[in-house]
Amino acid sequence: MAELKDTTREGADTAPATGGNPPATEAAEPPVPTVIAEDLHIVYRVQGGRQKGNAAAALRRILRREPSGRVREVHAVRGVSFIAHRGEAIGLIGSNGSGKSTLLRAIAGLLPAERGRVYTNGQPSLLGVNAALMNDLTGERNVILGGLAMGMSREEIRERYDEIVEFSGINDKGDFITLPMRTYSSGMQARLRFSIAAAKQHDVLMIDEALATGDKKFQKRSEARIRELRATAGTVFLVSHNNRTIEKTCDRVIWLEKGELVMDGPTEPVLKAYAEENAR
Ligand SMILES: Nc1ncnc2c1ncn2[C@@H]1O[C@H](COP(=O)(O)OP(=O)(O)OP(=O)(O)O)[C@@H](O)[C@H]1O
Numbered sequence: 001m002a003e004l005k006d007t008t009r010e011g012a013d014t015a016p017a018t019g020g021n022p023p024a025t026e027a028a029e030p031p032v033p034t035v036i037a038e039d040l041h042i043v044y045r046v047q048g049g050r051q052k053g054n055a056a057a058a059l060r061r062i063l064r065r066e067p068s069g070r071v072r073e074v075h076a077v078r079g080v081s082f083i084a085h086r087g088e089a090i091g092l093i094g095s096n097g098s099g100k101s102t103l104l105r106a107i108a109g110l111l112p113a114e115r116g117r118v119y120t121n122g123q124p125s126l127l128g129v130n131a132a133l134m135n136d137l138t139g140e141r142n143v144i145l146g147g148l149a150m151g152m153s154r155e156e157i158r159e160r161y162d163e164i165v166e167f168s169g170i171n172d173k174g175d176f177i178t179l180p181m182r183t184y185s186s187g188m189q190a191r192l193r194f195s196i197a198a199a200k201q202h203d204v205l206m207i208d209e210a211l212a213t214g215d216k217k218f219q220k221r222s223e224a225r226i227r228e229l230r231a232t233a234g235t236v237f238l239v240s241h242n243n244r245t246i247e248k249t250c251d252r253v254i255w256l257e258k259g260e261l262v263m264d265g266p267t268e269p270v271l272k273a274y275a276e277e278n279a280r
């Protein structure tokens, strides 16, 4: 097994604590941990929130380009701990602003931990609805760009190109793949992003709401692809506000609220508790 890497701090020398939930499915071999979060805290610091004082003073500050001098803190993830294993698909649920996207960004190594650690085994890839594709480039160029950004070689991209385009269904209604991304509907853009990300075998694939904008047919296809990705080794994290998508793709669910972990367990009981809480 490759050594677990600390994505939140360089040069970590302490070993992670073991324990946590075994995967829901019975495996012949012992479960391989892929992501370990240990009492993880993430704090955003926002420069210059609104200050008390009169409008004239504020205007003067803006005109003089003086910094407002105030830093506001948003404590977005508060002491979250879990262990994810190879072969698991984990749904992340919780109300808006509960810290789901923040948690994924921290696992991807894009945000530093205020306290606690994240260890990952393998390279995590975050597929968000805002994943870095270029609106002025054609779909075709974006497939290449996205592939390179994920660490695929040009050769690999060439091999998978037709498959990616076909899976996205972008060309179903005409030759859209040779048009700039900005001419695509938001659903079409999301489909292309998902197709590019799904073409690669990921150690840890994190999908943030990417399925939400696709139509029914594409949702079905991407759910099947997630199950496949999961079956061929990797770990999948899926953020979705659609419980049915979570039900169909995940065997485990982590529920966050106000940055704290409320529940972590098999899909059905967690979704049930979440639904009960929201019915109140
Ligand atoms: N770049 C940022 N700077 C400052 N605060 C942020 C930033 N991004 C998110 N936050 C704050 O962190 C908290 C968690 O946000 P996050 O985006 O992780 O929630 P979420 O669970 O993904 O919500 P949603 O379901 O709406 O996508 C919120 O209070 C949000 O306002």
Ligand SMILES: [Mg+2]
Pocket (backbone or CB within 6 Å): 100, 101, 102, 208
């Ligand atoms: Mg989010």
